[in-house]
Amino acid sequence: MNRLLGILISFGLVMGFATIGWAGNPTGYGQAGGEFDITISRVPAGEKAKARKMKPPFEATPEILAEGKKIFLGVGGCVSCHGPEGKGDGQAASNLPIQPRNFTNPKFKKLRKPGELMWVLKNGSMGQTGKVPGTGMLPVVQPKGFITEEQGWKALLYELSLGGK
Ligand code: HEC
16 A cells, blocks of 8 residues: 555656656647657757767768668668658657657758767657657667667668658
């Protein structure tokens, strides 16, 4: 009984903090299209300069994009959340309170350097900056994730090609 009470209290505290910490939930939070503020980089301040310098090892040639598409739809599993066209409307998205990134948004592509996105592929978007809550975007690139860095870059270049410039 006491144990149950303890669990209930901890749960209450966590939910309380969650509500206080992220009082500024975006419009559409918990709904399709309810992305968390895209103007905030997901890379913590101390690692940002280094992350922004990481560059893709390939040009986005048609061959590389075709490989990236295969990874996005296949082994990477990106499609389940990000959707077949990268609009953030995958089947699993409706279960997430914070929606996956819409890669077709031109504003988003201007905001981030590819290296910052690679940082997220390696570390996930787990609330590391303290400015954004943790999300369903888990680390996907090894060692924390399951695809190689090379596969990660290909999937990224493919994503960035969606929706035009
Ligand atoms: C379980 C669902 C899920 C899967 C699977 C998933 N993502 Fe995500 N992704 C998300 C969510 C949710 C966000 C939004 C995170 C945020 O707002 O901080 C996101 C954001 C991103 C971002 C943007 C990060 C930023 O700085 O704004 C990139 C890039 C990304 N995902 C790439 C991928 C790639 C590549 C794959 C496949 C290898 C993948 N994702 C698989 C849920 C997912």
